[in-house]
Amino acid sequence: MKRYQFNEITTMQYIFLISGTQIGIGILSLPAQLADIANTDGWIAIVIGWIISIIASTIIIKTMEKHQQDTIFDLSRRYFGRTFGTFIHIAFVAYALLASITVVFTAIHITQVWILPNTPNYLIMMLFMLPGFFITKNGVRILGRYAEVVFYLTLWMPILIAVPLQKGTILHMLPMLKEGWAPIIQAVKTTVLSFLGFELAFVFYPFLKEKKHAVKAMVIANSISALTFLLITITCFIFFSPDETPLLIWPTLSLLKTIEFPFIERFEVIFLSFYLFVMSTTGIPYIFTTVFGISQLIGKKDHTIVLLVAVCIFIFTSFLYNPSFFHVQTLGSWWEKYGLWGAYFFPIGLFIYTSIARWFQRGKKK
Amino acid sequence: MKKCIYAILCFFITTGCGMKTQLDELTLALTVGLDEGKNGNLLIYSISPVFNKEAKNIYEVIRTVGMTPRDGRSKANAFASGKIVGGKAQNIIVSKTLAKKHDMFSYLDVFYRDPKNSTTANFIVFDGPLKDLMYVRLNDKPRLSVAIRDVILTAHVSKQTTKINMLDFRRLSLDRAQTSFAPILKVHKGDLIAGGIALFNEQRKYVGSLLQKESPYFAILKKNVKPATSLTFQTKKQKEYVSISVEHGDFSYKPSFRNGAFHFDVRMKLGVIVTESTTYIDMKKEKKKVEKWLAKEIQKQLESVVKKIQKYEVDPVGFGLYARAYEYKQFQKQKSWPKAFAKAKIDIHPTVEIISYGVLQ
Incomplete structure (x- = not known):
């Protein structure tokens, strides 16, 4: 029996949904963080992070495979019993909530700094929440379609990012392995976190139509993200000197400031306005996971009411609270700490636990 | 009900209209x-x-x-005819006296920090008090801002000076392996003249300049020969001249570290076109000889430019980039690259190939 028959998504949509979640706000500051730790060798850390994230996401799929109709919320109760299962359920919802709060507030902060300095943050929040509400309300299928549309809509953006390449010099990248492997290994901690987003496979896997392509889809999704990260990071390294990149907060956006056409100036404003689409594909899946998890927790099948309450809370909060840049950074670091556990250690633990549990059950039957 | 909701939603789109600004205000x-x-x-x-x-x-x-540019802008709002906006700036000009005394970054910070400011504005050093430039009356030229930009651009294309925008200025200044430079603008008898290159040291202070006639050689060192760098040489016989235009070049910079100093082996192959010759040269017979002579003349000029920048302890050419890329360990040991560069030994070996000599024999 299929529980989510009316909400199934194709493999393509699944890929774009996952990679859309991965590419979000992190990419705007990633080159600076990498340059700070590993100088211009930081890109090697991305490749290593890419391999690790593929391993982690394969483990997630292998765990979910045994019960194809279960999301993480069902799975936790199936294996851990009522009390402990609910605890994991709540922990995962809390994680998704933290992620969505971080993404939404960071997006608002960036919009205010770069595009709309005079617009109050609650108005921007309302504008963000409107499409967020309509997409989340209609469930995973619409989410998948939206992610796909956004992917095609934003295909032109990487090409533009590569424009400053011709002004830079490849000499910045040499020599490779300047200081040996130690700083690169250190930087891997940053890069694995920029791949956060694949852990939502815990929620979206049951909606996938063709389960046999699941691992392949995860690999492709991670590769799309890795390619994007590599392109942007290497462009930043080639364009800015290794001494300058760590001094910028959002090197990706500073990079765009250099693009100049005879007919248009401050190109980053247009780019960033489009980039809001990309950021929305990060925020909306997390909002969906939060709302979906809460409604399952209280035993409601339809998540519209929970969503409505959540959106109202979001808007209400933005009336009272406008986070400073410092707060946004703190939120981000919390998410990263939590994410390291939620997306890397938790799946591995879960995989081992479920394998042992199943092995014991099989033993009993015999 | 639904229609009603959509109608209300439409008003959200108009949220930006409250904060509009009119161009003529x-x-x-x-x-x-x-x-x-x-x-x-x-x-x-x-x-x-x-x-x-x-x-x-x-x-x-x-x-x-004022104390700072932003402070000055706030004060200027008191008597400007409209609210002052800096986002459309085309040129940022500093006077030589200011550049000599102060770290440029402390004055330019606002242009980088505030994302509303444009960083693609040209950065220019003005030789003389700025009021000479600001109150100059150019009757045969467009608005002053446009005229300044055009003069710089034209001079840059013909390699009489260089061009640098605010962002590049910051990029070069912050890179430990190179130092920044800027074009020089002058007012002479009521005319704008762009020529020469101002050199900045690691502390972003003006330390010296290259002359207008040295600018094309600086461009060659920067591998920036296209489109056509024009050079004129005097032959051994007095008052006879040969002009060439460098069309393309292959460059190789090989750094090495020997006996406590950096060595650079610079080789360049320049393809040139002879555009003018006031004396008769038998091109068929003397091609090799002329090529050798041109190479020697170019070498002399390039060496004097390099000596000059070494004397000022600056590295606007970016020799440091090669040193860092190929001699990383030694480069990292240097406390200050420009100081190490001043001691470096640089061998320049240009070779010239005459591609064509026009339509005359």
């Missing part, structure tokens, strides 16, 4: 000038176009005294 600072005033104060000039049919002048110059 703004004072768009197209050129910003910084100069040192009396008692060490900062003089800030801004040139903005006037969009008013009744105004006699097509642009207005505002002069204020």
Whole structure:
């Protein structure tokens, strides 16, 4: 029996949904963080992070495979019993909530700094929440379609990012392995976190139509993200000197400031306005996971009411609270700490636990 | 009900309209000038176009005294005809006296920190007090801001000076392996003249300049020969000249570290076209000889340019990039690259190939 028959998504949509979640706000500051730790060798850390994230996401799929109709919320109760299962359920919802709060507030902060300095943050929040509400309300299928549309809509953006390449010099990248492997290994901690987003496979896997392509889809999704990260990071390294990149907060956006056409100036404003689409594909899946998890927790099948309450809370909060840049950074670091556990250690633990549990059950039957 | 909701939603789209600004209510600072005033104060000039049919002048110059550029802008708002906006700046000009005394970054910070400011504005050093430039009357030229930009651009294309925008200036200054430079602008008998290159040291202070006639060689060292770098040489016989235009070049910079100093082996192959010759040269017979002679002349000039920048302890060419890329360990040991560069030994070996000598024999 299929529980989510009316909400199934194709493999393509699944890929774009996952990679859309991965590419979000992190990419705007990633080159600076990498340059700070590993100088211009930081890109090697991305490749290593890419391999690790593929391993982690394969483990997630292998765990979910045994019960194809279960999301993480069902799975936790199936294996851990009522009390402990609910605890994991709540922990995962809390994680998704933290992620969505971080993404939404960071997006608002960036919009205010770069595009709309005079617009109050609650108005921007309302504008963000409107499409967020309509997409989340209609469930995973619409989410998948939206992610796909956004992917095609934003295909032109990487090409533009590569424009400053011709002004830079490849000499910045040499020599490779300047200081040996130690700083690169250190930087891997940053890069694995920029791949956060694949852990939502815990929620979206049951909606996938063709389960046999699941691992392949995860690999492709991670590769799309890795390619994007590599392109942007290497462009930043080639364009800015290794001494300058760590001094910028959002090197990706500073990079765009250099693009100049005879007919248009401050190109980053247009780019960033489009980039809001990309950021929305990060925020909306997390909002969906939060709302979906809460409604399952209280035993409601339809998540519209929970969503409505959540959106109202979001808007209400933005009336009272406008986070400073410092707060946004703190939120981000919390998410990263939590994410390291939620997306890397938790799946591995879960995989081992479920394998042992199943092995014991099989033993009993015999 | 649903229609009603959509109608209400439409109003959200208009949220931006409350904060609109009208173009003719703004004072768009197209050129910003910084100069040192009396008692060490900062003089800030801004040139903005006037969009008013009744105004006699097509642009207005505002002069204020302040601590910093942003401070000056706030003060200038008191008597500008509209709110001053810096996002459209085309030129940022500093006077030589100011550049000599102060770290440029402390004055330029606002242009980088505030994302609303454009970082693609040209950075220019002005030789002389800035008021000479600001109140110059050019009757045969467009608005002053446009004229300045055009003069710099034209001079840059013909390699009489160079061009650098604000962002590149910052990029080069912050890179430990190179130092920045800027074009020089002068006013001579009521005319704008761009020529020569101002050199900045690691502390972003003006230390010296390259002359206008050295600029093309600087361009060659920077591998920037296209489109056509024109050079003129005097032959051994007095008052005879040969002009060539360098069309393309292959460059190789090989760094090495020997006996406590960096060595650079610079090789370049230049393809040139002979564009003018006041004396008769038998090109068929003497091609090899002429090529050798040209190479030697170019080498002499390039070496003198390199000596000059070594004397000032600056590295605008970016030799440090090669040193860092190929001699990383030694490069990292240097406390200050420009100081190490001043001691470096640089061998330049240009070879010249005459591609064509025009339509005359």
